[in-house]
Amino acid sequence: MDAALIWEWIIKSAIVLLIMTGGFAYTTFYERRLLARIQTRIGPNRAGPWGILQPVADGVKLIFKEELIPAQADKVLFVLAPVITVIPALVITAVMPWGGVVNIFGRQVPLYIADVNVGVLYIMAIASISVYGIVLAGWSSNNKYAMLGGLRSSAQMISYELALGLAFVGPVLIAGSMSLVDIVEKQRDIWFVVYQPVGFIIFLIATLAEVNRAPFDMPEAEQELTAGYHTEYSGMKFALFFMAEYIKMIAVSAFAATLFLGGYRLPFIEYPDWLEWIGPFVLLAKIIVLLGGMIWVRATLPRFRYDRLMAFGWKIMFPLALANVLVTAVIVVILSA
Amino acid sequence: MIPNEYLPIAVLFILATGLAALVIILGHAFGPRRPTARKLMPYESGMTPIGPGTRRIRVAFYMIAVDFILFDIEVVFFLPWAVYARELSYYGLLVIGIFTVLLLVGFIYAWKKGALEWE
Numbered sequence: 229m230d231a232a233l234i235w236e237w238i239i240k241s242a243i244v245l246l247i248m249t250g251g252f253a254y255t256t257f258y259e260r261r262l263l264a265r266i267q268t269r270i271g272p273n274r275a276g277p278w279g280i281l282q283p284v285a286d287g288v289k290l291i292f293k294e295e296l297i298p299a300q301a302d303k304v305l306f307v308l309a310p311v312i313t314v315i316p317a318l319v320i321t322a323v324m325p326w327g328g329v330v331n332i333f334g335r336q337v338p339l340y341i342a343d344v345n346v347g348v349l350y351i352m353a354i355a356s357i358s359v360y361g362i363v364l365a366g367w368s369s370n371n372k373y374a375m376l377g378g379l380r381s382s383a384q385m386i387s388y389e390l391a392l393g394l395a396f397v398g399p400v401l402i403a404g405s406m407s408l409v410d411i412v413e414k415q416r417d418i419w420f421v422v423y424q425p426v427g428f429i430i431f432l433i434a435t436l437a438e439v440n441r442a443p444f445d446m447p448e449a450e451q452e453l454t455a456g457y458h459t460e461y462s463g464m465k466f467a468l469f470f471m472a473e474y475i476k477m478i479a480v481s482a483f484a485a486t487l488f489l490g491g492y493r494l495p496f497i498e499y500p501d502w503l504e505w506i507g508p509f510v511l512l513a514k515i516i517v518l519l520g521g522m523i524w525v526r527a528t529l530p531r532f533r534y535d536r537l538m539a540f541g542w543k544i545m546f547p548l549a550l551a552n553v554l555v556t557a558v559i560v561v562i563l564s565a
Numbered sequence: 566m567i568p569n570e571y572l573p574i575a576v577l578f579i580l581a582t583g584l585a586a587l588v589i590i591l592g593h594a595f596g597p598r599r600p601t602a603r604k605l606m607p608y609e610s611g612m613t614p615i616g617p618g619t620r621r622i623r624v625a626f627y628m629i630a631v632d633f634i635l636f637d638i639e640v641v642f643f644l645p646w647a648v649y650a651r652e653l654s655y656y657g658l659l660v661i662g663i664f665t666v667l668l669l670v671g672f673i674y675a676w677k678k679g680a681l682e683w684e
Contacts, residue, residue: 299605464592535683
């Protein structure tokens, strides 16, 4: 192992972190503008040209906000909870393939941080850790709303994780590999969404619940729970929860694009070596479209009632996802035998 | 010894932890702090809180958690088979079929026992 390799890892990690935090800031802006347009408003347009400095203004405001730690809170866990929530959201992007191998000053650099052969399993494992942060936030606040909100969010997240896990199995079956790079390369000609339309829809619904987005936004059920598990949080600690939610939105959109929509590749086009650079931009375009879909859903659908949400997850999504896996498996085996 | 392809993940983890710590420190360094007893009370929309904030939780949440642990681990077993489904062919399909039937028996039992009901 040489020093250049370690520097390559550090630089790539830093770039991914910058992309995700910058992406977080501008996803909030994208959401506010798009939501406003759908509701025939204009949205934030005063900070900078077309309001593009709005996220910067929000960030600066949050830094100078007073942060409260409630007197009866468990102080250590209260500070730790947002950190535990945001780290998995950032670390999950390590296996995200942004592009193929490019040549930088004579050095072959793959445009992903790590290509582990259990990539899909890695996503599932890391994504689950975020639940701890939410439960701890709810519990350590020592607030009834926060407690209930934390419990509800975590119960919802683990319920939809079953369907999400099964939706991952479809692309793995077709590609015959858990490595995300392999899965993308297998989609050179036909996107997996063609083979897995049901799996794709299950994946989209389950990820909405997984990142606590409308219509599954239980923590933000203001009428019943104030602000759920982050009721007591303010300032930059609140910003961390917000950051975790939006980074997970970007990450699950990126994984949906990678697993079902061909990732960094365009169908039927072989990239010549000098064009490998286009990969990240292709992926980014797909992410922006999928994020737009998530925002559109928020603008259109009302919130689920909690018992129906749980029933939907267990009684419809889980059996449907299981049936999808079995049907896919039978077809894959028959076609290959 | 950690395999080589996991080391970059460790690098990203360290940098991500640093970023999260930096955000917390920024907030602590620049935010004003003028606490009063009333500000530090649990926020319950203006009502004075009655009783402790963390109290006993309804059992349905535990049922969901136990069901989740059972079924999620079973779901994870699908993944290694999915990678080798082509090589294992019909034999693999038969084995995973039996496995799925067992899983479904447990699922139907939990459903009929009312573990998935929220009322």
